Amino acid sequence: MHEDKLTNWSTRTVTMNRKIIYGLAIALMLPLVYWIVYATGGIKYVYSHSMYIPILLAGIFFGLKGGILTAMVAGIILGPLMPLETLTNESQPVFNWVFRLLVFMGTGALSGYGIDRLKKSNRKARRMVLYNAETNIPNTNAIRALCNNLPKGPKTIATVLISNHQDIIDALGTDAYNKILHTLYMEIKNAPSTVHAVVQSDTHKLWVVKSHQHLEEDARILLSLINHKCFIEETPIYLDVSLGVNLIKDADACDTLETYRISDSLARDAQKQNLPYVIKDEYLDRRKSDYDLVSRFGESFFNEELSLAFQTQVNMNTGKPFAVEALLRWDHPKIGSVSPSRFIPLIEETKLIHHLTNWVLENAFKAINALMANDCDIDIAINISAKNLYDPEFYERTVSLMDSQKVNPEKVVLEITESALMVDPDKCKIILDKFASKGLRIAIDDFGAGYSSLAYLSRFPIHTIKIDKYFISQLNKEDSMVRIVKSTIDLARDLGYEVIAEGVETKENVRVLKELDGLYAQGFYYSEPVSLEQLLRTAVKK
């Protein structure tokens, strides 16, 4: 895009009109000066110097060419056409007016050249401010200019996010990536559709303003413009693009950065969910309340709003508990108690998850010590998020917490989900091996909810499989579920794992599970999660 395109049509018309007025004014000044000089007695007297005014003005307004041209006309007017003295009508010596003509031309040329240089460096500075130097695409500073005087009416605002930009840079280098981005920009901008503005707001992000038709339709139009496959020196490049598409009712809002915050957030959601686009709906309000919740959770550590509840895991044959699972509880003074299923996935998206797990470990270890002190020899199971596992400091931190609280590692079970294992199985194996060699046990939580097989899990140092509560809840409803649970119990046991059935709620559940040779269970049938005080009161003994 050429820079002048940032100056819109109406601005260009205004500039044109001004130039015509300046041109006319200068054209009138020339005969006016001629008349003054003639009326005051001819070129012999000083008034000829007033000719410098139109010459300088011509240089200022019309540059080098304008300055020289005006100087030539002025030199002729005050040259052969003007007598030395009007009274005697004596003409000037040729040398006289030729010299003056040259001085005039020099003056016009100097002022015009100076102004041209100034304009050029102005244009350069403006370009540096309004354009991204690497990609040659207008940046966010250019929005105002691009959105000036847009036709009234609603506009579709889209954020185009390139998810695999880092891969492209790593593989082909920054220059190639910038070329690709420029091609993409040109494809959108030059589309014969109603795209009003395209700017680059980040290395991997474009903002598009388009006249509004229908959000979903607009999203599809933009996607069709973005030719996902482009070529760099005959190498095909795949662009993984996610779109966030939003509607603004008033075109005037196009030039405020705040407008694009929403489409940015939608594009990030599309990226996370591997969707081609996400359009604005009530989803965004949920995002706000999610963010609110995360912010409030950050405060919860200081306000003593967190606590642990403990749910027993029992031997179905004896009915006796052998372990408790620590479950986090958050009781906010205003919003009340918030379910961990609601806030933990949100916290897992932030670094607060490290703080959270640390808090849980610390308090779970305190609990196990309190139970031991009450002659209650029981294991403790603690939920660990994927983010914790892959935190390089997690192992050391956990072990040093255990050491400082003098907790026997053999009393501790870490519950992790299959999906956490799958993030990076090799890395995960190294971490789990370290924990296992320290004496801790690993349980696979919600088994069956993911897609891994028991055979695949055998490479990890796993001690326990917890069958997801969904399977238990279906035991009495679907015959096939009975067979699935039976084969899971059998196979897991053959592979040397202990098996805990989760979500055991009824006597019937217990009966079926016992028939299937199940031994361990956890669920409301035996106990709801309770506070440490309640747990101590019921004096669970192994």
Ligand code: C2E
């Ligand atoms: P989970 O690890 O699968 O924990 C078991 C969940 O099932 C608990 O929900 C528990 O209250 C519930 N439950 C227990 N027995 C029954 C039953 O018989 N029927 C039914 N329908 N539900 C039962 P809760 O406490 O709401 O926790 C939900 C999830 O939040 C947990 O699922 C776990 O994934 C996560 N969570 C809880 N505490 C922590 C924590 O400290 N750290 C991490 N990372 N996650 C936690």
Ligand code: CA
């Ligand atoms: Ca669990």
Ligand code: CA
């Ligand atoms: Ca579970």
